Amino acid sequence: MTTFLQLHLLTSYPPACLNRDDLNRPKTAMMGGVPRLRVSSQSLKRTWRISEVFHEKVNEQMGIRSKELGLRIKDALLTGVALTDLLNLGVSRTESDGKVSEKNASEWAWMIAGEFVDKKSKGGDGETEDEESKDKGKKKTKKSNVSKETLKSEQIVFYSQKEIEALVMLIQSLRESGKAPSAEQLSAIKAKEAQGTADLALFGRMLASSPDFNVEAACQVAHAITVHRAAVEDDFFTAVDDLNTHEENAGSAHMGEQGFGAGLFYSYVCIDCDLLRENLGGDAGLTESAIRALVEAAATVAPTGKQNSFANRAWAPYVLAEKGNRQPRGLSLAFMKPVNEYGEGMLVNAVSALDTMRTNLDKVYHNGQPLPSKSINALKGEGDFQVLLNFAAGNGGV
Template identity: 45%
Template sequence: MSRFLQLHLLTFYPPSNVNRDDTGNPKTATVGGVTRLRISSQALKRAWRTSDIFSSALMGHMGQRTQRLGEEVLAHLQEKGMEEKKAVTIARRIADVYGKVNGEKDKYPTRTGQLVFVSPSERDAALAMADRLASGEKIDLKKEQDTLLHRADSAADIALFGRMMASAPAFNREAAVQVAHAITTHRVTVEDDYYTAIDDLKHDEEDAGAGFLGEAGFGSGVFYLYLCVNRDLLRKNLGEDSDTGVAQAALGALVEAAMTVSPSGKQNSFAALARAGYVLAEKGNVQPRTLAGAFARPVGGDDLMDQSVKALKAFRAELARVYGAGADEACELALGDEKSATLADIIAFCRT
């Protein structure tokens, strides 16, 4: 089986603001001396991981990024009748294994100061440990760390996107998928939407002014997105010796989400629910490479998608001429080409 899976996607977004900066404007990047719209890797991964596609395909195999594991332990113990003070003490001990727990006098004494990515099996282990401590068993949690934290399990999103645990770096997991920031293939201008809201109860004889005035930035363009999956590392993170169901389901969910799911920013205002217009999926064992260089010089013309596809293909061919083929197999989807692959074809290609 090929080690690397690479995806190159071109997606058109109409006027929108799916990923904002600290001023509320669309995120941007300067590439090739001109301004491009940008969608951050974090925004994309968050949208995919929380999508219905992931929750449906990976039910029971999804982790939770939270500061509140200790609160779950506390609730679990109180449901069993333990008095609050003792339950808080046990919950704090367990939470402190996953991250630095807040102070005893803090408003939330059982929460950790950091978000912790916890798998379903680790959550179950935390509750089981709470029961052992509640029964009076004397336990050194430092020596039982392997019981509470796992180096591999069936949490597909942790296997894909990795995690960092400052309090227990031995249990960090390297992400099996690398996701680039998506950028437009062309120059853009961020525009301003000046809008008003009218008071419905204002009478005609009153002033004609609006009840609220606001301003929001937006932009539009064709975005290039690149992601690369190390399938060997994915299986290792899942604790699988062979390519069994969870790894295949994770790849299928990732590919479908990347092609069909948009970040949620300002969607009620712009309804920018986009689908990839062009997808190139590649498999092989050679060193992966992005094709973002195709857009170092911004494309132009009346058909930005068509020009973007041509630029990507030309750049890929030139890389192959100079460095050799960047993959052993490929599968392409292109809207408007009746002979191209479909979403189902791309998913099947990536899962095998």
């Protein structure tokens, strides 16, 4: 049976703008008939994935998500600088060494980048076919959605470590041969597995044009919501000009508004440990490292939105990890009725509501038998996070 690791986290954030909507306001949701602050799962996954905590735990065994790989491929073809070096932020390209012409580098990079993206018809959004093609029974033709001018694709693509390595070898081969990539070479650069790529194995990818190369995500992340009613407030701020002598104008140099909110958030994460291990080619060591990386990042890494303005860094004071073969379930129902601040305080009440909901679900579904679990409660000084990590990642998560 499948082994699932489930994480339940409570994290308190002071005034902050953790995750903004299209109006530059903190994201919200209605739950239990009252407004809550919300942080999207996309924001959380991005935050955890790019954190130093995550990178250190998986020893840089990470993929690349980008629309711009074609540009880096072109630079590697022109300069001879390794693609892996050019993918490191802060590494600038050098001048062309003349081994590959600008025209060929652009054309070959466009061909390579086009292997990973959806194709679209030459006539627009739908498939098209001219009368002559119909008469001759020719197949409908499509073109890449990678721009020949910018070498950027219209969709973002998640590339695995194995694919990056294959691209490095292909670029070297093209520079040595001076010939355009063949169909066989192009078809060989895509990998069906996420072997050696922790973040791709966790979060998956979809290549609609090549479904055989899709990777099913082993990790599911819920949107984080406040356990209580919450409101978006407005911060009116000004900026003062240091060189203003106030002789002509004593006012501020800039005025603005920024929405913010504060609250105690409940987060839920579910990892299919067996699928994660399968995605990583059976590598138990990397599976364990990926789980440790995700759990520690989820507990200690805050969303980066407006960090300089609010310093909204926080660790989860309460973390519950459950592991077993049962069908997963979140515990957000515990907060359908907003938690209040009375008694011993909101965090204590939230933990109590969470424990009560968990106990009652186990009572009616499993004769009161809980899943094996470990937890920490910083408010009471109970538990050990390293013990929780060992429990979560033990035996490659299985």
